Amino acid sequence: MKVLVVGNGGREHAIAWKILQSDLRPILYSARGNAGIWKIATKVDLDPTDVEGIVRFAVKEKIDFVVIGPEAPLVEGLVDALEREGVPAFGPNRIAAQLEGSKVFAKNFMAKYGVPTANFEVFDDPQKAKRFVEDVSAPLVIKADGLASGKGAIVCRTRQEAIKAIDLLMIRKVFGKAGERIVVEEFLEGEEASYIVMVNGDRYIPLPTTQDHKRLLDNDEGPNTGGMGAYSPNPFITKEMEERIKKEIIERTLEGLKREGIYFRGFLYAGLMLTSEGPKVLEFNVRLGDPEAQAILLRWKSDMLRDLLDFYQGKDVTLKVKDCHSICVVIASKGYPESWEKGKVIEGLETVEEDVVIFHAGTNELEGKTVTWGGRVLNVCACEKDLTLAKEKVYNAIQKIKFEGMQYRRDIGDRAIKFYQKLSKTSSRI
Template identity: 65%
Template sequence: MKVLIVGNGGREHALYWKINQSPLVKEVFVAKGNGGIKGKRVPIDPTNVKELADFAQREGIDFTVVGPEAPLVEGIVDEFESRGLKIFGPSQRASMLEGSKVFAKRFMLKHGIPTANFEVFEDPDKAKRFVKDFGVPLVIKADGLAGGKGAVICKTEQSALETIDLFMNRGILGPAGKRVVIEEFLEGEEASYIVMVNGTEYVPLPTSQDHKRLLDGDKGPNTGGMGAYSPNPFVDAETEKAIRELIIERTLKALAQEGIYYRGFLYAGLMLTSRGPMVLEFNVRLGDPEAQPLLMRIKGDFLEKLLDFYEGKKVSLDIDERCSLCVVLASKGYPEKPEVGKEIHGLEDIKDEDVIIFHAGTELKDGKLITTGGRVLNVCAWGNSLKEAKEKAYKAVEKIHFEGMHYRKDIGDRALKFF
C-alpha cells in the first residue's frame, strides 16, 4: 500500500522509519520531509491541505498519518475525509484542544478535568493588573499555536510584565499571542501521556518524559523539546490509573458529549502534583521529541496496528522492555533566532546498532548535509537500563559536530535513580 506522512521534523522521520518497516508498505511518501528521510519526498508544505489532498488522490495514497499540529488545526483531516481519503488524525474542531489554549482550559473547567486555575485576557493592561494582584510564580501562555514556545514560567513580576508585552503588545508570536491564559504555577514531575484514540476507545503508548527547557537543570526558555526518554518511572501503576480515569477517559467522554468525534493521537502534557495528575496542555498529535523514543519501543508492525485501530478493531501494542532516550541537537540561537546553513559532520562515524539518528532541521545541498532549523538532529539509543541508553546516546553525540551545536547534557538524569 501507499502511505503518506505529513511533516518535516524528527517525529516524522521516526514515523517514516517505523512505518517503512511494515511488510504492507509499497511506498512511503513524506511531505515535505528533511535531509535524513530516504522515502519519496513531496514538495508540498504540510499546511497546504488542499494541495496535499490533491496529491493523495492523484497518487492513490491508501493511508495518511499526520505528524505536526498545524495541518490538523488547518483542517487537513476534514479535507481528506471529504474526498474519501483515509487519514489518521483529529478533525479541525477536535484539534482546537491544541489550537486554542483558551478553548482547552474552558473545556477542562466545564468537564471537571484537573488543570491549573486560570484567567483569560485579551487586554494587556488588565493582564498586567492581574499579575500585580495575583503575584508570582505563574505561567503565561499564548492562546494559539507557537511551536512549543508560547508558554513562559514567570518567577518575577518583571518577567511576567515583559512576557505580556512581548506576546500582546509587540506581537512576537503573531496572532497566537493576541489572547493569553495566565495560570497558577504547578510543582511536581512532568509526564507525557499519549494515547491512540478512536471515539471512546483508546490505546496507551509507552510513558515518557520530555525536557522542555533549553538549558541543563531545567533552566532557560521553553523550547519545542530538548530530549525525552521512555519509560517514565514517575508514572507508576497507581498514577497511570489516575491519569486514565481522571484525564483520558473524562476527556473522551467530554468530547462525545460535545458532539466531537476524535480519532488520532491525543497527548496529555501533565504535572504530577501532590494533588494528583493535572493537565498542563493537550496536544492533538504525537509529541516531538517523545515520539522518537516511544516508536523505538513499539515492537512489530505499527502500520498494521494503526490500520486496524482506524477501522475500529481492538488492538494492543507489544512494548520493548528496554529503555530508550533521545538527545536533541539544536542550532545556536534556538529557540529565538536559530543560525542555519551550517554543515553537519560525523554521522558516518556512528556504528552502534543501538543508536538511531532521526533528522529534523536538515537538508542535503550539493552533497553536504546542512542545518535548516532550530532543532537539527535527534540522537536516540536503546539500553537495558536508562543509564545504558543515555551513555550510548551521548557517546554518539560526541561524534557529531556543526558550528554552534547546542544540547542538554542531563537528559534523563532525574529518573536514573529508578533504573
C-alpha cells in the same frame, strides 16, 4: 500500499522509519520531510500546511493512508479535507484539534468537565492582564492562546517577568495572532510527564510513558523550547498514578468530547504535572509529541502501520512494547529557540554505531552535503536494557557528530536515573 507522512521534523522521520518496517511493504511519501526522511521516502515538495496541495497530491497518486505529524495541518483541517475526498488520514479533524489549537478552548473545556488543571484566567486586553498579575502571587505561567511551536508558555518567577511576558505576547506579538488572547495560570510543581493515547471515539490505547525536557539548558534552565530530549518509560508514572491519569484525565476528556458532539480520532497527548494532589494537565496536544515520539517508537514492538490502520478501522488492537529503556537527545543550532543560521555542514553521521538511531529534524541536502536547516537539527536515540546504558551510547555518539554552533543538553534522563538508583538502594536495604 501507498503511505504519505506529513511533516518535516524528527517525529516525522521516526514515524517514517517505523512505518517502513511494516510487513505491509508500504511505498512511502513525505510532505515535505528532511534530508533523513528523503533517504527512505519519496519527497513531495509541499509544505505540511498546504492543505489543498496535499489533498490534490493524495488523490492524484491514490494514497491509501496519511499519517500527520505536526499540529498546524490538523488545526488547519487537513484531515477534514482528505476524508472529504475519501483519503483515510490518522489525526483529529479541525474541531477536535481545537484542544491544541486554542489554549482558551482547552482550559474552558477542562473546567467544564472536571479535568484537573491549573487555576486560570483568560485575557484579550493586555492592561487588564497586567492589573490581574499585579494582584496575585508569583510564580505564574503566561500562555499564548494559539499555536507557537511549543514555545508559547512562559514561566514567570516574578510579577515583573509576567508583565514582560504579557508585553511580549500581546503588544510585541512575537507569536503573531497566537498571542492576541492569553491564559494566565498558576504555576504547578512536581514531575512533568507526557501521557499519549491513540483514540477512536470512546476507545483508547495508551502508548509507552515518557518525560520531555522543555527547557533549553541543563538543570531545566533557560527558555522553553519545542523539546530538548525525552526518555521512556517514565518511572514517575506508577501503576497507581496511571490509573488516576486514565480515569481523571483521559476518560473524562473523551466523555466531554462525546457530550460536545466532537468525534476524536488520532493521538491525544496530555502534558502533565504530577503534583502532590495528583496529575494535572499542563496542556493538550492532538498528535505525537516531539521528541517523545522518537523515544516511544523505539519501543513500539508491533507493526505500527498495521496497528494504526486496524485502530482507524475500529478493530481491536494490542500494542506490543519492547521491554527496554529508550532515550532521545536533541542537537540544536546555535541561537535556538530564538533565531538560528542555516546551512552549517554536518559531519560524522556515518561514523555513529548501528545500534544508535539518528532521526533528522531540521536538515537539508545542499551540493551533496547534509546541512542544518532548522532550530532542532538532529535526534540521537538508543534503546537498551537500562537507561544509564542507553544514555551512555547516545552521548558517546554525539561526540562523533559536528557542526558549527551545535548545542544540546547533557542531563537528559538524569532525573529518572537518580530515581532508579535511589529505588535500588532502598530495595537492597529491605
